[in-house]
Amino acid sequence: MYRYDEYDQAVVDARVAEFRDQVERRLKNEISEEAFKPLRLMNGLYLQLHAYMLRVAIPYGTVDSRQMRMLAHIARRYDRGYGHFTTRQNIQYNWMKLEEMPDLLADLASVEMHAFQTSGNCIRNISSDQFAAAAADEIADPRPYAELLRQWSTLHPEFSFLPRKFKIAVTGSTIDRAAIKLHDIGLELVQNEAGEIGLKVLVGGGMGRTPMLGHVIREYLPVADYLSYMEAILRVYNRHGRRDNIYKARIKILVNDLGPAEFARQVEEEWALVKPLGLDPPPSELARIAAHFAPPVLDANAPVEIDLSNPDFANWVAVNTHPHKAPGYTIVTISLKAPGEIPGDASADQMDIIADLAQRYAGDEIRVTHAQNLVLPHVRRADLFDLWQVLVSAGLATANLDRASDIISCPGLDYCTLANARSIPIAQKLAVKLAPQEADLGELKIKVSGCINGCGHHHAGHIGILGVDRKGEENYQLLLGGSGAEDATLAKILGPGFDENGIVTAVEKVIDRYKTLRADPAERFLDTYRRVGAEPFKEAVYG
Amino acid sequence: MAEVYRLRADPEHTAPAVPLAEYQPGGTAVWLEAGDDARLLVPHLGALRRIDIAFPKFREGRGYSSARILREAGFTGEIRAVGVLYVDQLMFLTRAGFDAVLPETPIDPAVAEQTLKRFPFVYMKATDAVQPVWELRERA
Incomplete structure (x- = not known):
């Protein structure tokens, strides 16, 4: 898992102080709601039907047990004991009070979390494969690339007032669990003939009012250059994306109007201009980030065969687990879709229980999926029965992954x-x-x-x-x-x-x-x- | 309009800015609408002393690209953001290359100073001299 250094922490702390100041100015009526709205939106704070809603960023859907316990604390302290996991691998709280937001953001910052750019016409939370670093089918962990994108896009001076919101997804597998064809930019890690990792770049996918699938504009982008290439894509979009009609402002409309080939040509032209500016960090920075994502130490002798004589348990194993890279391990999906409950909701108590399970059985990692479920990525098969029993008692053992009630x-x-x-x-x-x-x-x-x-x-x-x-x-x-x-x-x-x-x-x-x-x-x-x-x-x- | 908030030490160049379409080579001040192509000015950057860029709406973001393109092309004169702008946007504006702002509502210089000092580190290179964290990490 990525851990903040002094720089990352200082930026997030500064954001808390900034928003504290902005909220104070708003509460004293020194700024109007009209002027305040874009400021709160940049911190993920929406005004909904009944109250403020806060969207907290979960970069590439990865948290550890300490962070999950903080999300539970926030649900208890600031909300009504619940949180709602979203289709962008984030979490939302629905009953927020404006005057409490600065303290809440400070609580988040204490566990290296934030609400940066979870709303507004900017680059949103970078999403990724929930099975990253665990799936048997991936060529590399996509999250270091996503983390570098997170940093690069945070408070970007040129791309914080785009025509419309902008969503990027990264996957390291040909099995697409990150919906990269339905993102403004979709990135897939690929290997060239020399075995070097690069990125396949798709642009212009999206859902909403005018759904479209993304187009490949580059089959192989060297890793060393990918941020400057992102700058080129975003600049073409920022300058030429439509701003006259909010429903035609996403990049998919621009790509469709120009045609993917012409859009790609404009990007390459812009890239030729920005690439020499030294915008790309040296390979050591990606290596520094990647070191944080070193896989957990796994037991090479973990048994593969387990007792499946309990039919409910066997059914849950069959439906809610996926093959792991390492024999003797598996990937567990905890369904937040018990029939009759609100899809994606988890109570504070459930979050605490999942945090405990992650710490005890899953390398201290939890993933949020875009299908609004949670994943424990590295579980010994031999531990599955104990884990399942805890889930059963917490109402979290619904065996319905990708089935009709997993809505x-x-x-x-x-x-x-x-x-x-x-x-x-x-x-x-x-x-x-x-x-x-x-x-x-x-x-x-x-x-x-x-x-x-x-x-x-x-x-x-x-x-x-x-x-x-x-x-x-x-x-x-x-x-x-x-x-x-x-x-x-x-x-x-x-x-x-x-x-x-x-x-x-x-x-x-x-x-x-x-x-x-x-x-x-x-x-x-x-x-x-x-x-x-x-x-x-x-x-x-x-x- | 309020007063211009300037981050330059040199005297203000007060010539009226002419619209891009009417600009004649040798002119020292020009006005860019949000959608104007800043690259058209690249041949004239030696003569220009001030470039005003319009922000008709808070949501308008093309000017950030325009300013950055002009700085990347080597322009060292004043780039002034004019329109619906708030003090909270100052970091974006200055990092993109603006060194003067003429907002509709006045900017309190004390608040502006505090705002510009707010973030001790940045993650990406821009047009200013601030080193991104990856350079600081590299040096450490």
Whole structure:
């Protein structure tokens, strides 16, 4: 794990002091709400329907037990005992008081955390693969590259007032768990013929109102030059991205308008100008950061075979663990999707328990996934049963990873000022309905957004649901066939929308039809849909 | 408009800034709209003494690129940010290459001084002489 040095700590401490000063000026009415708004947004503080909401950055989704305990403390001390893990691997608190924010940020800074740039038209939290450094399928740990990006983008003098927010994801694996094709910039670690690591660069992906998949603009970028190349991309975007219409301001629109080839040409032209300016740190800086991410010392003799005679335990192991690089180890996903609960929510007590488990069994690391679950990346298989028993007693042993009740949902109209419809209750109803048959259904990713901005990633759902406002009524559109993985596609709307109960029934009809159409029990819903197309499902729902 | 907040010691160059479209070679002061291409001025940087860049909205960010491009091209005269700007943006402005600000609401010099001293370290190179932390780490 990356640890702050004196420089990192000084920057975060200065930010706390700055915001303390800004809040004081606001509370004394020395600055207007209009002038204060962009300042609080740069610290992740939104004004929601009922209270302020604070979004805390979890860079590339990695925290240790000490940090998780602080997140629990914040939930108790400043919120109502809960936190909400988000699709950007961050955590949000929904019941904040402005006057308490400086103390809260100081608490965060005491464990090397912050809320820098979790909102605003700037470079947001850098996201990454939740299985980094543990997955058997990766070529290198992407997090050192993400950490260097975090530092480079923090308080960037040129790129803090972009046309719109800007999201970067980095992965070190060809199995894409970071949705790099759906980011403003997606970076994939690749090797050249000499075996040297470089970056494949994708630009212009995104969800929201105009979903698009990113385009590769460079197959191989040497690591030594990647920050200056990022400068070139961001400068082309900052200068030429649209600012006349907030819905056309993301980089995907610029890339689409210019065409990927012309956009790439402009980037290369700009890069030729900025590269000689010495903006790239020397290789020693990346090496310094990478040293922090040295893998934990693993037991080479850890047993592979374990007792799976308890059927519930065996089921949880089958569904919620992934192969680890090291034999005798596994990657555990802790589901925050118990059917009927709010997707991504964890209580302060649960966070403390997970912190304890990470410290005891998982190399003191916890990852937040973009699907709003938590991961313990380095667990001895021999420890799984003990760990599972603790999870069971904490209500955290739901065995539903990537299954029908593992639903991504945005906060929706229950909290969010932008929302047109509630999304949490839809996710809850669907999860309760579908959980009994989800083992039979296999991998099925359902994603719910409460407005067209798409924070619930509905376009990347095998089944996506989009809440809209239709003449003052909540209305839900049904989309099928999306994927945010390495086989990324955008889901398409099936037909006219439904009310709250209608959408649940419609999803059930889609699933019933899938069961009659699948070629064999192992064929995923997504693959069946891709094979047979939308028509049979249209007929099932509207026929 | 309030008073200009300047971070330069030399006397103010008070010639009126002409819009880019009307600029004639040899002119000493020019006005760039947010969307104007700063690179068009590169052949004229020897004659220019002041370049004003418009910030019609708080959200406007193109001027930061314009200023940086001008500094990267070697311009040493005044680059003035004009428009909807607040003291809290001073660090971004000065690091991008601005050394004067003419905001709509006045900047309190005491608050400005405190703001500019706020962050003891920076993470990236820009147009100023401040060393990024990776250089400080390298030296240590």
